[in-house]
Amino acid sequence: MLAQKNSSPFLMGYRLYVVAFFIFLAAPLISAGAFAFNDSLFPALPWQGFTLDWFFSDTEPKLGMFHDRRLLQGLYYSFVIAIFVAALSVFVGTTNAFLFVRGEFPGKNFFYILMVVPLVIPGVILGISILVLASDTANYMENRFDLELEFLRPGLLLVVFGQFSFITTITSLVITARLKKFDATMEEAAFNLGASRVRVLRTVTLPFLRPAMIAAGIVAFLVSFENFNTTLFLVGSEAPLTITMYDRMAKVGSTPVLNAVSFVLMVGSGLLALLSIAIQRDKTSQ
Amino acid sequence: MMQNKDIKRLSLILLFSPFALWILLLIILPHIGMVLLSFREKVAPRVYEYSFANYLDFINEPIYWNTLLRTGSMSLLVTALALLIGFPIAYYIAKIAGPRARGGLFLLCLIPLWVSDLIRSFGWILLLRETGVISNFLLWTGLVGQPVEFLYNDIAVIIGLVYTVILFMIVPLVSTLDGMDNSMIEAGYNLGGSGFTVLRRIIIPYAMPGIVAGCIVTFMLTAGSYLTPILLGGKNSSWFTEQIYNQFITRFNWEGGAAFGMLLLIFTSVVIWLGLKLSGQTLANTVAKS
Amino acid sequence: MKHTSPAYDLECLDLAKSFGGFRAVKGVSFEIPSGSFFSILGPSGCGKTTLMRMIAGFEDPTSGDIKIKGKSVLGVPPNRRNVKMVFQHLALFPMMNVYENIAYGLRCAGVGNAEIKRKVQDVLERIALPDVGEREIHQLSGGQKQRIAIARCMVLDPDVLLLDEPLGALDLKLREAMKIELKLLQHQFNTTFIYITHDQSEALVMSDNVAIMNQGIFEQIGTPQDLYHHPKTAFVAGFVGDSNRWSGTVKSADGTGGKVETDQGLSMSFSAGADQTIRDGDKVEIFVRPEFIRTVRASEADQAVTEGDNQMSGVIDSLLFNGANSRVLVRTGSGELIESDVTVTGNNDLKPGEDVRLIWSSRQAMCFARAESA
Amino acid sequence: MKHTSPAYDLECLDLAKSFGGFRAVKGVSFEIPSGSFFSILGPSGCGKTTLMRMIAGFEDPTSGDIKIKGKSVLGVPPNRRNVKMVFQHLALFPMMNVYENIAYGLRCAGVGNAEIKRKVQDVLERIALPDVGEREIHQLSGGQKQRIAIARCMVLDPDVLLLDEPLGALDLKLREAMKIELKLLQHQFNTTFIYITHDQSEALVMSDNVAIMNQGIFEQIGTPQDLYHHPKTAFVAGFVGDSNRWSGTVKSADGTGGKVETDQGLSMSFSAGADQTIRDGDKVEIFVRPEFIRTVRASEADQAVTEGDNQMSGVIDSLLFNGANSRVLVRTGSGELIESDVTVTGNNDLKPGEDVRLIWSSRQAMCFARAESA
Amino acid sequence: ETLRLLTWGSYAPDELVQKFEEEYPDIDVEVTFSNNEEMIAKLRATGGAGFDLAQPSHDRIYAAQLEYDIYKPLDLSKIDTGAMEAKLLDGVKANTTIEGEVYAVPHQWGTSGLMADKTKAPDLSSWADLCDPAYKGKTSMRLKRTILLGTAFSMGEDPFAAYADLEKYQGILDKVADKLIECKDNIKAYWKGGDDLSAMMLSGEIVASETWDSTAYKLYDQNQNIVFVPPKEGALAWIDTFALPRKGKADDAAYKWINFVLRPENVTIMSGSTGAIAAVKGGTDLLPEDKKAAVNAAFTAADIDNLKFFANIPPGVEDMEGKTLEKIKAATGG
Numbered sequence A: 001m002l003a004q005k006n007s008s009p010f011l012m013g014y015r016l017y018v019v020a021f022f023i024f025l026a027a028p029l030i031s032a033g034a035f036a037f038n039d040s041l042f043p044a045l046p047w048q049g050f051t052l053d054w055f056f057s058d059t060e061p062k063l064g065m066f067h068d069r070r071l072l073q074g075l076y077y078s079f080v081i082a083i084f085v086a087a088l089s090v091f092v093g094t095t096n097a098f099l100f101v102r103g104e105f106p107g108k109n110f111f112y113i114l115m116v117v118p119l120v121i122p123g124v125i126l127g128i129s130i131l132v133l134a135s136d137t138a139n140y141m142e143n144r145f146d147l148e149l150e151f152l153r154p155g156l157l158l159v160v161f162g163q164f165s166f167i168t169t170i171t172s173l174v175i176t177a178r179l180k181k182f183d184a185t186m187e188e189a190a191f192n193l194g195a196s197r198v199r200v201l202r203t204v205t206l207p208f209l210r211p212a213m214i215a216a217g218i219v220a221f222l223v224s225f226e227n228f229n230t231t232l233f234l235v236g237s238e239a240p241l242t243i244t245m246y247d248r249m250a251k252v253g254s255t256p257v258l259n260a261v262s263f264v265l266m267v268g269s270g271l272l273a274l275l276s277i278a279i280q281r282d283k284t285s286q
Numbered sequence B: 001m002m003q004n005k006d007i008k009r010l011s012l013i014l015l016f017s018p019f020a021l022w023i024l025l026l027i028i029l030p031h032i033g034m035v036l037l038s039f040r041e042k043v044a045p046r047v048y049e050y051s052f053a054n055y056l057d058f059i060n061e062p063i064y065w066n067t068l069l070r071t072g073s074m075s076l077l078v079t080a081l082a083l084l085i086g087f088p089i090a091y092y093i094a095k096i097a098g099p100r101a102r103g104g105l106f107l108l109c110l111i112p113l114w115v116s117d118l119i120r121s122f123g124w125i126l127l128l129r130e131t132g133v134i135s136n137f138l139l140w141t142g143l144v145g146q147p148v149e150f151l152y153n154d155i156a157v158i159i160g161l162v163y164t165v166i167l168f169m170i171v172p173l174v175s176t177l178d179g180m181d182n183s184m185i186e187a188g189y190n191l192g193g194s195g196f197t198v199l200r201r202i203i204i205p206y207a208m209p210g211i212v213a214g215c216i217v218t219f220m221l222t223a224g225s226y227l228t229p230i231l232l233g234g235k236n237s238s239w240f241t242e243q244i245y246n247q248f249i250t251r252f253n254w255e256g257g258a259a260f261g262m263l264l265l266i267f268t269s270v271v272i273w274l275g276l277k278l279s280g281q282t283l284a285n286t287v288a289k290s
Numbered sequence C, D: 001m002k003h004t005s006p007a008y009d010l011e012c013l014d015l016a017k018s019f020g021g022f023r024a025v026k027g028v029s030f031e032i033p034s035g036s037f038f039s040i041l042g043p044s045g046c047g048k049t050t051l052m053r054m055i056a057g058f059e060d061p062t063s064g065d066i067k068i069k070g071k072s073v074l075g076v077p078p079n080r081r082n083v084k085m086v087f088q089h090l091a092l093f094p095m096m097n098v099y100e101n102i103a104y105g106l107r108c109a110g111v112g113n114a115e116i117k118r119k120v121q122d123v124l125e126r127i128a129l130p131d132v133g134e135r136e137i138h139q140l141s142g143g144q145k146q147r148i149a150i151a152r153c154m155v156l157d158p159d160v161l162l163l164d165e166p167l168g169a170l171d172l173k174l175r176e177a178m179k180i181e182l183k184l185l186q187h188q189f190n191t192t193f194i195y196i197t198h199d200q201s202e203a204l205v206m207s208d209n210v211a212i213m214n215q216g217i218f219e220q221i222g223t224p225q226d227l228y229h230h231p232k233t234a235f236v237a238g239f240v241g242d243s244n245r246w247s248g249t250v251k252s253a254d255g256t257g258g259k260v261e262t263d264q265g266l267s268m269s270f271s272a273g274a275d276q277t278i279r280d281g282d283k284v285e286i287f288v289r290p291e292f293i294r295t296v297r298a299s300e301a302d303q304a305v306t307e308g309d310n311q312m313s314g315v316i317d318s319l320l321f322n323g324a325n326s327r328v329l330v331r332t333g334s335g336e337l338i339e340s341d342v343t344v345t346g347n348n349d350l351k352p353g354e355d356v357r358l359i360w361s362s363r364q365a366m367c368f369a370r371a372e373s374a
Numbered sequence E: 001e002t003l004r005l006l007t008w009g010s011y012a013p014d015e016l017v018q019k020f021e022e023e024y025p026d027i028d029v030e031v032t033f034s035n036n037e038e039m040i041a042k043l044r045a046t047g048g049a050g051f052d053l054a055q056p057s058h059d060r061i062y063a064a065q066l067e068y069d070i071y072k073p074l075d076l077s078k079i080d081t082g083a084m085e086a087k088l089l090d091g092v093k094a095n096t097t098i099e100g101e102v103y104a105v106p107h108q109w110g111t112s113g114l115m116a117d118k119t120k121a122p123d124l125s126s127w128a129d130l131c132d133p134a135y136k137g138k139t140s141m142r143l144k145r146t147i148l149l150g151t152a153f154s155m156g157e158d159p160f161a162a163y164a165d166l167e168k169y170q171g172i173l174d175k176v177a178d179k180l181i182e183c184k185d186n187i188k189a190y191w192k193g194g195d196d197l198s199a200m201m202l203s204g205e206i207v208a209s210e211t212w213d214s215t216a217y218k219l220y221d222q223n224q225n226i227v228f229v230p231p232k233e234g235a236l237a238w239i240d241t242f243a244l245p246r247k248g249k250a251d252d253a254a255y256k257w258i259n260f261v262l263r264p265e266n267v268t269i270m271s272g273s274t275g276a277i278a279a280v281k282g283g284t285d286l287l288p289e290d291k292k293a294a295v296n297a298a299f300t301a302a303d304i305d306n307l308k309f310f311a312n313i314p315p316g317v318e319d320m321e322g323k324t325l326e327k328i329k330a331a332t333g334g
């Protein structure tokens, strides 16, 4: 291996580098999180002492995040959006996995690449293109038929579709990888033991895919939760948390309450990540 | 199970329709719409004509293509840095860390994903600004005599971008290196190769699909990023996505914005196509595998 | 052939299967008496799995018929056939524990919970693993998994159990042990087993009857000893057991025996293989098994009982010591290597470099007319 | 032990390796004469790979010394040792073609292009694959890959070639063929081979000398025949070759032989294993190989030459027909199964259910004092 | 019923929202923070749907309405126009009347000007002073149209007059662009929102900047040395308005909100949050005390007379300005 001797200076240096890297990774998050506890109106040095006001205080000017209606509302919308995106993208990801692992049809390779492409389209462009199509369609319907298709206007639904459009690639890849590992003889064995087609799917194939589906769902949830670029163009009046926070930062002025939100998000995502790891490490994938 | 060819057909169609709806309605049609829009020119309020004006605009205005080239070259730089910084980390995780440490380290790598771009940039601002943590720390140690500004320049943008995307470099690298049999590396040494030879002739060629996959995703994410360059960038740093945004939002010029969007897409696609050609890889065996 | 006698658990009638233009199975007929252990032995790619998958219902035959307990099952879907199958990699369900794996088929059949419990416990006892019900699959050893896979089928009381190279994934020592175990299990359950393998020792040790399959057809069906001692074709002679093999031309023959000269110029007497008629001038292939060749030191050859009517001189090239299965490679005058089994006891054994004489009986030199091929 | 004689390609002196608190190799000493084929045979996990990795330089010994051609190589990094290694899964480089795989080591050594071309072509010819240079690795068959892996090492002219279970990944028939091929290649190159395996037949057939390894130590080093016929420990007797094995107590003994009664109540005479002294009342283990037990019909037993001083009656439980390696399982009065090799010729063979008498000589009943364990 | 506000950050303080919801329990207020450009962009994308009340500045309504048809006319009878400062009301009406229909009424007004730390930049008085090498690396501005206009005034031009002749206006823009590109050297960073400007100013990273007056007032609270400086060319005055998006669905609630925030007791709360002056009679007097002090510290009566209200932006100007801004941003002056 590249580093043989456990004690060699090279390996020591290597370890230091790795440690430095992880400090690099953690630094901005720690600083974003730490200022949540600074007893100051501005998220900046100097340190004014420890406080939990930015979480729990219910009075201005130090309105804590748990009393800040707008942030809580943003959190709520983020949740709603993320849940829908996760559910939809896991569903389509699963059908895609079956389509590309099991299906035989002309142009399969081409379609497979098409499936991967959304992942590499810049998010801004995805957002814009969907916005343009939706608006044009809505305008056309309005002008032509005097039909107001409100769901085509910026709003929750378009945000969900916008995020779904590229997150589905991620879930498809995750679930496809798992399905590829599935030993198809397992299904034949189940048939052979007398199970019907539906039963085989329900008792053998889907349970095998479940860890991947859950993991994909969690990833989809996290990615949706933190998405900004695509959402920016599609958001209507119901702004998810990232947009709310951005508006707060760029248009109102940030207080450590944003740090408090960041802190809570980190804790939440961390727990979700741990959960997904625990699920991945299930008995069927040893 | 050949006896029910029809069932097979039917299930194929059922499986194909979600895929088709997704790709058609959310990817292909919007992009066609964008192409069409990009060929429209506003000649008067509420009056439009088909023309190449938006593209001509781009060609005639050095600001635009300079920004695009700048975005492209900075993205390449960020991609290269992410590879250089990330490869040793991926290697450590896949090959040197013990099996138990491996999972933990991998999890640590995913930490930046836990929060949004916005918070990450926010964190960097708190660290880098003239009155920020790093500057204060340096003052405190006495290494510098007065506050230093690290924010609002290209280096800050690059740091922020590398930070944001490095995860997408490390993940595919770890997964390809993980699949590499350790005995391959040992064989490389055993046959007389030095550390450098083994790296150059065995590890890197083996990891090539992962490297390319990581580079593609990294490059695309960088070129398409919006918040990080905006928030960390200085007075001279413009980013192409910012111009797209400006076209749409500040100038209400959807036609121009659509054209810019197409240009960004074409430009990045060409870069990636070149990259794939040069490395002899395909999209299917790189990104699709990660 | 009796077509409808219910004495047979399984009958295949002129069964054939083509994939596109490729004929994987080319018209195979056989029947298997109830409760017997039947093996299909053949080289990789000869069509064994395809045949088995047709019986299980996973492939539709291109032509021919399959009858189980006398009834044709063409058109019956796999989950309706009372033919169970043990897959090469076992295909146990990793997301269920042992109990649930075994109960699976019963649940599909709508058996009640109490009944399931009784049956599963019963079959677990019969495979001598009464306490593993609650274990997860990955907590089992290779041999235990094997037995669970069989139990999962047997609990359904199948008419026929199909096994497709079930030992292929096991390691050497375990494979040896499982051979004997499988045979015992089959006795236990007294169900018809159809066993696919390309390992001749598995087929020989376990089976009541073996079919030798080659390129989509059955070359010969018979008891293991039949196949070994009375092969009907050159393929069977070469595939079952080790052999020294020569090509040659018949010099003189009386139909069942005679003299032949090999292409390398060795001359020997032979007896015709089963059902073969050999004539003067025929191109033939001759097979002699190493264990039928005696190797004696040249110096002691004259004293030796020379019951063999074939003799040849040579020098020992190497001794492949393998305990009871040791063998010498003897280089003859014409430069060829002949394999011969020897017993090595540690006292006065043959050594490389010694001059020896090889002796074998013409009865052990099986001869087959060569198939004319390009 | 001679420590510095350059007649040895490899010497290991009291070599040990611990992983944390676990002692994987516990002080192993041996030397290997130039140009010989040396095998290390032992069960899984006994430390074989660890030992080999120390020789190759991938692990640092905890204590002891390794000398190659008389010079200690402690501290020499793996890429500086002239010891090449064939890995279990071969570790051919998939991103290079065959030519580049073989040329790799030469390029590392800075050999010129013309010279590389000559050498690669030469070694390809020696392994009888002159035309595969331009092929990609995945275009090769298993056996071809095997040979390329060896060629890749041999082209560097190593002092010692290490092979770690290189046949483990191959299928049965190919493994048989490669055994002989490997031995021939070693002759060809006349280089010292150290071969690791847990398959006794591989070790016995190919090696000049075999070391039997168990739990980090060498139990015995010797020629294959030595080990087979004169095992020094019960472990070696049990691990090398098949055996019937009993535990028992000595009833009467004169140090090198005597009478023993097994725990099941069988009584038999024995001779002590090599270097063993057996006393009255000792707890012992007795080993008798199936090929040394003669099985005769009870009806014919009296006429049979009764040279064996151990005899026992039983009934044939089953016949495991396997051509030349057939065996019967005989159930004795006390219910035990004893394995005995038989020859099955097709005429008048033994059949299950027949009463038989088992006969073996006390010289073949090897006896070892039992290691006292909980 | 939900009232969806599309407005500026801080134009809907929680305190007021809660008070409003208490008064009208069946109305929920949902607020989206935005700015002029985004308001138009959003409403354009929705065709005027998605929001019930928008608050663009008075100069940004006419062209947007002509081009994208995103607002609906107001029913002035439902608005308590009597409370409004007549001068501002008439001004806004004049600016936003299309085909006889009025599209907006004023809400708050304020100015854009300069801000300086008196102790470190005592002499700052003109837009052009931001480019004074004395403050090299210690000034900031927002790269938006305000600085273009301010710089044009400081160069002796009258950009508003040039709106009639876009070619001439382009000429002015070019000159301004050159000047600002040259000035880049002097700038530490362009601020983008109230937040980063505050941070830079409070921490002393910069000493002077172009600013919204409201931001300056807020900082005055924190540090009495930081004051709003009306440039000698005249501070640029804006009036944020109320306008109804064309497909708004809660017009009644919108009118209720308008009348609600015009009430004197609410005006004080609103101004306390926005830092701007309500367009009601005696708006300045209704400012909270601290803001009043800040305003008084900043403005003399002469300054107020010197205010330059943003003129209506004709179609096409935004595009020209946008391009100029891009040019400045992209130029490597520093």
Ligand SMILES: Nc1ncnc2c1ncn2[C@@H]1O[C@H](COP(=O)(O)OP(=O)(O)OP(=O)(O)O)[C@@H](O)[C@H]1O
Residues within 6 Å of the ligand: C019, C022, C024, C042, C043, C044, C045, C046, C047, C048, C049, C050, C051, C198
């Ligand atoms: N679905 C299929 N489509 C096309 N050809 C097939 C298909 N299944 C099998 N074959 C071909 O039919 C032949 C017989 O295959 P089969 O799997 O029955 O061989 P086998 O005897 O089981 O071999 P093995 O011992 O390697 O498992 C092979 O040449 C194989 O390539």
Ligand SMILES: Nc1ncnc2c1ncn2[C@@H]1O[C@H](COP(=O)(O)OP(=O)(O)OP(=O)(O)O)[C@@H](O)[C@H]1O
Residues within 6 Å of the ligand: D019, D022, D024, D042, D043, D044, D045, D046, D047, D048, D049, D050, D051, D198
């Ligand atoms: N790096 C290591 N750290 C800790 N324990 C190890 C390590 N490598 C090997 N071991 C332990 O040392 C013992 C010997 O391992 P080794 O690989 O040498 O066995 P082996 O004889 O080669 O077995 P096999 O035939 O299965 O390959 C095993 O119990 C193994 O678990």
Ligand SMILES: NCCCCN
Residues within 6 Å of the ligand: E008, E009, E010, E057, E212, E214, E215, E238, E240, E274
């Ligand atoms: N129109 C300018 C608004 C300022 C927000 N504080």
Ligand SMILES: [Mg+2]
Residues within 6 Å of the ligand: C048, C049, C050
């Ligand atoms: Mg098969």
Ligand SMILES: [Mg+2]
Residues within 6 Å of the ligand: D048, D049, D050, D164
């Ligand atoms: Mg090993």
